[in-house]
Amino acid sequence: MDWNSEHYRRIITDQRRWLYHRDWFENAIREIIGLGKGNPMRGLDAGCGAGYLAFELAKLDSRIEILGTDTSDDLLGSAAVECERQELQKRVSFEKCSCYEMPYRDGEFDFAGAHTLMLHLTDPVRALKEMSRVVKPGGTVFACEPDNFASFPSGFDCASEPDGTDYDWAARKFEYAQKLYRGKIAAGEGDSAVARRMPLLFRDAGLEVFFFRKSDRFLYLLPPYDTEEKLALAENLRVTLSEENCRRFFPTLRSEFKAGGGTDAEFDSFWNERIERQNKALIALEEEKLTWAYNHTVAICAGRAS
Numbered sequence: 044m045d046w047n048s049e050h051y052r053r054i055i056t057d058q059r060r061w062l063y064h065r066d067w068f069e070n071a072i073r074e075i076i077g078l079g080k081g082n083p084m085r086g087l088d089a090g091c092g093a094g095y096l097a098f099e100l101a102k103l104d105s106r107i108e109i110l111g112t113d114t115s116d117d118l119l120g121s122a123a124v125e126c127e128r129q130e131l132q133k134r135v136s137f138e139k140c141s142c143y144e145m146p147y148r149d150g151e152f153d154f155a156g157a158h159t160l161m162l163h164l165t166d167p168v169r170a171l172k173e174m175s176r177v178v179k180p181g182g183t184v185f186a187c188e189p190d191n192f193a194s195f196p197s198g199f200d201c202a203s204e205p206d207g208t209d210y211d212w213a214a215r216k217f218e219y220a221q222k223l224y225r226g227k228i229a230a231g232e233g234d235s236a237v238a239r240r241m242p243l244l245f246r247d248a249g250l251e252v253f254f255f256r257k258s259d260r261f262l263y264l265l266p267p268y269d270t271e272e273k274l275a276l277a278e279n280l281r282v283t284l285s286e287e288n289c290r291r292f293f294p295t296l297r298s299e300f301k302a303g304g305g306t307d308a309e310f311d312s313f314w315n316e317r318i319e320r321q322n323k324a325l326i327a328l329e330e331e332k333l334t335w336a337y338n339h340t341v342a343i344c345a346g347r348a349s
């Protein structure tokens with residue numbers, strides 16, 4: 044996975060603005076880290092990318108200090124710039140290291156969290172063990188991860204199906220996702236459905252699971268596009284549905300699909316239909332007629348370290 048591309052920087056910065064109901068995310072995190080008990084807290088954001096979770100955590104309370112860590116120089120650079128822009132540099136800092144091996148003492152942090160990291164790892168249990176090591180006994184480890192396999196059939200294309208829900212197409216998407224995500228695992232690119240396995244993984248890492256919740260979020264676009272959130276979503280669709288954008292991923296997706304047991308012909312047939320549907324959706328989007336809904340499934344799991 045090329046984490047340094049402009050495409051990923053966009054996904055992990057712009058998209059984060061409308062992914063969740065803010066109250067759902069904030070309330071969950073407050074409960075998980077035990078905010079409100081009065082003490083200053085030091086937390087870790089593993090695989091921080093451009094710093095989304097680090098900033099969210101720091102903004103919860105002025106007594107929170109966060110260290111964000113990642114392996115990508117480019118994303119750490121973006122995080123540092125954004126940190127200054129948000130004037131958080133006194134409480135948020137960034138360092139380069141792998142989540143599998145962090146140069147921090149045992150029990151150095153009150154909590155350690157990750158946001159859309161586990162699904163990209165070949166060995167999430169190893170990462171969770173390392174996160175547990177650096178938190179105090181009784182401290183919290185948490186991860187917020189999408190379940191892309193659950194979301195996929197309602198994903199990336201047009202939901203404005205004038206004749207009603209197209210179940211045949213939804214089933215084809217599942218079949219495509221089955222091969223693609225199996226192939227991702229075979230290619231060592233992680234498990235796109237890791238979210239649903241988190242309690243097991245946390246338990247295997249020696250954590251005592253006390254929290255596992257799913258988001259309440261359906262992203263939707265309904266004309267007129269007259270709110271900040273709808274405009275951001277429309278702009279995101281304009282990019283993600285464009286054929287030019289999809290072409291960039293064609294070779295990787297095709298080889299992962301084949302690694303998951305699919306054939307060239309199956310891939311091409313699915314791909315062509317996808318592009319045709321997306322092109323129709325794009326026309327509707329430009330005419331401000333597209334209605335679109337995406338069942339974005341995200342789960343947060345948390346456990347206590349011993």
Ligand SMILES: C[S@@+](CC[C@H](N)C(=O)[O-])C[C@H]1O[C@@H](n2cnc3c(N)ncnc32)[C@H](O)[C@@H]1O
Pocket residue numbers: 046055056089090091092093094095096112113114115118140141142143157158159160163
């Ligand atoms: C989908 S991005 C999420 C970034 C950020 N947490 C967010 O939610 O915006 C996944 C991140 O994991 C990082 N990553 C991948 N493997 C890693 C590893 N072994 N150790 C630390 N970071 C890693 C990538 O560089 C990338 O920034």
